[in-house]
Amino acid sequence: xxxxxxxxxKLTVARCATHALCLIAVLGMAGCSQVGALxxxxxxxFSPKPAGADVQASPAPDSDQPLSLSAxxxxxxxxxxxxxxxxxxxxxxxxxxxxxxxxxxxRQLTADPKAMLGSASRSYVVQPGxxxxxxxxxxxxxxxxxxxxxxxxxxxxxxxxxxGEVVRLPRMASRGAASNSTSTxxxxxxxxxxxxxPATSQDASPSDExxxxxxxxxxxxxxxxxxxxxxDQALTRLDEALTVDPHVKPAGDPALRAQLLSSYHxxxxxxxxxQKLDQAIALWDRILAVDPSYEPAVIYRARAIELQRRLNQI
Numbered sequence: 001x002x003x004x005x006x007x008x009x010k011l012t013v014a015r016c017a018t019h020a021l022c023l024i025a026v027l028g029m030a031g032c033s034q035v036g037a038l039x040x041x042x043x044x045x046f047s048p049k050p051a052g053a054d055v056q057a058s059p060a061p062d063s064d065q066p067l068s069l070s071a072x073x074x075x076x077x078x079x080x081x082x083x084x085x086x087x088x089x090x091x092x093x094x095x096x097x098x099x100x101x102x103x104x105x106x107r108q109l110t111a112d113p114k115a116m117l118g119s120a121s122r123s124y125v126v127q128p129g130x131x132x133x134x135x136x137x138x139x140x141x142x143x144x145x146x147x148x149x150x151x152x153x154x155x156x157x158x159x160x161x162x163x164g165e166v167v168r169l170p171r172m173a174s175r176g177a178a179s180n181s182t183s184t185x186x187x188x189x190x191x192x193x194x195x196x197x198p199a200t201s202q203d204a205s206p207s208d209e210x211x212x213x214x215x216x217x218x219x220x221x222x223x224x225x226x227x228x229x230x231x232d233q234a235l236t237r238l239d240e241a242l243t244v245d246p247h248v249k250p251a252g253d254p255a256l257r258a259q260l261l262s263s264y265h266x267x268x269x270x271x272x273x274x275q276k277l278d279q280a281i282a283l284w285d286r287i288l289a290v291d292p293s294y295e296p297a298v299i300y301r302a303r304a305i306e307l308q309r310r311l312n313q314i
Contacts (some may be wrong), residue, residue, distance in 0.1 A: 064095075066088065068092075082156040117170035131146070139169050168281040217239045219251055238260055242290055
């Protein structure tokens, strides 16, 4: 009996040991599972999130809100991105149909510029400080007409206008904006301290000025500006005078006119070397209209015409 009791006692101990081992194993597995879950959470916390996983973090912009008119003008129209600019303008007008500025801009963008400004034109040499906006203000009476003027000249980038470049200005606009040109010259170019000559008296109506009278007035303003030490503005005003009437009788400092003609010639030479012969010849024609004896213009113009003839034969 004692032997049997001893055996039973050992079996009981063995069973308890087995149960204990099983319990330890189960607890171990549970512990591993918890550790694994913890590792997974830590890993997810530090791992990069896939694109788009946090969609609500930054709400999408309101797609119904069009670009502002200034943004459309600066980003698209001034950079020559006309197709995109037109799309944005139409979107803008769909929401703001009564915006006259936007309507005007769309009209400039889509209408025939020759129909708007007229087919008759004259050449103008771009001066320092000129842009399509300033030219539109001076000759069309409205700086916002810059896009029509740029398209009138076939420009694919209205923000760029280089000094010495020859552009076309509509003749009908020059007359129509004569009064605006006179009144806005003071705002755009002159300062309040400019000396006003009798030719610019307010009693005289600018619309009654003949080309010769207007040229004399502009030349007198040029002289006044030079006396005030404003040489660049004086050159610009003299250029305007010679544009109106190349044969206006010289007055004031002859060196100023000589410098202006020299600057024309230098620009024409650059155009000639770039084989922009039409523009170069137009500049030399302008010089010779002012001073037929200007020898460099005579020589180079003849060379340009000969080169043009040879190129046309190729």
